[in-house]
Amino acid sequence: MSGPVGRAYEELVRAGELKPDAAQERAVVALDRLERELYSKRTGLLGKLFNNRNDGLSGVYLWGGVGRGKSMLMDLAFEHVAVQPKRRVHFHAFMLEAHARLREKRKDEEGDPLERVADDIADEVKLLCFDEMVVNNPADAMILSRLFEHLLERGVRVVTTSNRPPHDLYKDGLNRELFLPFIHLIERRFDVVEVDGPTDYRMDRLSGVKVWHVPNGPEATQALSTAFFKLTDYPVEDRAKVPTEELEVGGRRTLHVPKSLKGVAVFSFKRLVGEARGAADYLAVAQRFHTVIIVGIPVMTREMRNEAARFVTLVDALYEHRVKLLAAADAEPSGLYPAGDGSFEFQRTVSRLEEMRSAEYLAEGHGTDHA
Known part of the structure; x- marks a missing residue:
């Protein structure tokens, strides 16, 4: 050389x-x-x-x-x-x-x-x-x-x-x-x-990074912002220039991604889950990005059963494609949807969210087939 x-x-x-x-x-x-x-x-x-x-x-x-x-x-x-x-x-x-x-x-x-x-x-x-x-x-x-x-x-x-x-x-x-x-x-x-050598430098960047922040607020937002720039090697001083993306969904429509860089996407709960979305939207996200950051996850009340159902669909798609999830929420996973239609079924999502925080899960490749 x-x-x-x-x-x-x-x-x-x-x-x-x-x-x-x-x-x-x-x-x-x-x-x-x-x-x-x-x-x-x-x-x-x-x-x-x-x-x-x-x-x-x-x-x-x-x-x-x-x-x-x-x-x-x-x-x-x-x-x-x-x-x-x-x-x-x-x-x-x-x-x-x-x-x-x-x-x-x-x-x-x-x-x-x-x-x-x-x-x-x-x-x-x-x-x-x-x-x-x-x-x-x-x-x-x-x-x-x-x-x-x-x-x-x-x-x-x-x-x-x-x-x-x-x-x-x-x-x-x-x-x-x-x-x-x-x-x-x-x-x-x-x-x-x-370029597919033995060293995963992304895992080095994830080392020591907290993936679930409680509660929502300036401290959690700052921590996730730091994680985003660490994962993408993007200069913090250029934060205003981080690109957006219009993600194609099934060849019929697009989903706006507020921040998209090097396979890392940033969404708000309000836009990604609070608005009417379907499984196709979440599948497109899971296939496109290896890491997803979500801010503003609330504790979902009985009246938010639709949001809870969409959140279940989103987590299923991310989990099946081994997408890394970093989030700011008002509660730990077990407290996100304590009561309401589907709250019993929601426990599977809680279990998946806990697994997605483990070192074993974080070490898996994006889209990796698993038993």
């Missing part, structure tokens, strides 16, 4: 901040290869004359389970690949921007608006680093292949992370056949590297 990313990685290992990891080392080799390609294009005569040709390696796609260091590796590449201008951005935020640009270009009715969007982006950036590529929006799926083909043709290079391999992106999505060219583009033009 003689490139700039490799040297920075080896320093972290020597300092004891990282453990030796063959999967991470393979990713570092791919990132240094991308750096060499970018360097040769900048310095060689042919590179100067044909800087925007779409030959060679176009990107690196890092995928694997949560907590395996994908974002850390991408950050190393962003810091040490000496190309300017470059940008690190959450994938969902980038796509929201792309759609806004596209709407503006369509007003002009001059040429292909998607090509002109790609022209603008290529003028602004030579290296794009995307955290958490996930595709669950049909509108994104419809434009991704052409948008990225145009970007790569214009010399933009990409490093991205994802929890899924390319062939599982937009799995079972509406009109998925129109999305397949994007998968083929990644498989053809990117180094696809699985």
Whole structure:
């Protein structure tokens, strides 16, 4: 590992901040290869004359389970690949921007608006680093292949992370056949590297983190906010810029996620459970996020039997998909719904909530099958 990313990685290992990891080392080799390609294009005569040709390696796609260091590796590449201008951005935020640009270009009715969007982006950036590529929006799926083909043709290079391999992106999505060219583009033009080593750094972050806070209030809110930034490695000073998400539910509607970053979602009880939701909503949440933070869980009265029933459905979905739940509530699980229709059945939910606080549960992988 003689490139700039490799040297920075080896320093972290020597300092004891990282453990030796063959999967991470393979990713570092791919990132240094991308750096060499970018360097040769900048310095060689042919590179100067044909800087925007779409030959060679176009990107690196890092995928694997949560907590395996994908974002850390991408950050190393962003810091040490000496190309300017470059940008690190959450994938969902980038796509929201792309759609806004596209709407503006369509007003002009001059040429292909998607090509002109790609022209603008290529003028602004030579290296794009995307955290958490996930595709669950049909509108994104419809434009991704052409948008990225145009970007790569214009010399933009990409490093991205994802929890899924390319062939599982937009799995079972509406009109998925129109999305397949994007998968083929990644498989053809990117180094696809699985990062799934033995060390779960996310568990290190969860170590010592209290997952159930009583009662609701400023102290609990602050503790959960600290946990969110610890789990996502997001700078606290940028808290106002944490992206939101519109989560597709069954291809028919979307669910607003107030904060969504690196597989961690934040909801209020009032919006997620207090409003009319169904099993499909909670299944979409459980499949999409490995960690869910819920604030404002009240003690539910007899008159809140509908909320209690929805809360049962939510917890069932999170439990079955081994989602980590962090929460602020006005009572311990056993006191959340003391009386009312379904309170006896609610005891199973209490049992599950208690199990979800255990070290054994927290150590399990997201979506892990279990007996």
